[in-house]
Amino acid sequence: MRNAAIYAGLLATAFSALGHAMVNLTIVSPVDDVHFGDHLLVEWATDRTYSLEFNFVKKETWGWSVAEAFFDGRIAKAGEGNITVIVPRVEPNHEYALWLSGSEIDEPHGYANLTKWFVVEGEDMNLK
Ligand SMILES: *[C@@H]1O[C@H](CO)[C@@H](O)[C@H](O)[C@H]1NC(C)=O
Ligand SMILES: *[C@@H]1O[C@H](CO)[C@@H](O)[C@H](O)[C@H]1NC(C)=O
Ligand SMILES: *[C@@H]1O[C@H](CO)[C@@H](O)[C@H](O)[C@H]1NC(C)=O
Secondary structure, three states: OOOOOHHHHHHHHHOOOOOOEEEEEEEOOOOOOOOOOOOOEEEEEEEOOEEEEEEEEEEEEOEEEEEEEEEEEEEEEEEEEEEEEEOOOOOEEEEEEEEEEEOOOOOOEEEEEEEOEEEOOOOOOOOO
């Protein structure tokens, strides 16, 4: 289903300066002290019907990688939506963000938006 070229295009779009954002994504909850299991309220707005993909992503030196995929291929009409994200058990003390991309149905176009980065703090307990 996913075409690598489209995916690369969406990635590029996430960092391009669009005059008019087609997919908006905002973390409403405070993100100054985030831990595993915390609930983050995230809101989005889109300008048309898209197939949405939503991921919890980890900052890497070369960009970012998907730490946890929440959903893919969810058809959503234009408008606003929200989701409460439960912070997954990711590698602590790294920077993470949320990424939403919308692919047009049957069209090789799409837009994506990455939220600001936040740190997922570790726990005092010695887990592993
Ligand atoms: C991402 O969403 C924010 C609003 O949450 C918006 O201000 C920004 O322009 C969007 N960026 C892109 C590249 O669409
Ligand atoms: C995204 O937000 C910008 C302002 O931050 C606004 O101009 C634009 O219309 C919004 N896009 C959608 C699809 O809601
Ligand atoms: C989240 O979206 C639902 C509809 O899917 C809406 O009823 C609810 O008011 C929204 N919550 C917030 C906090 O925006």
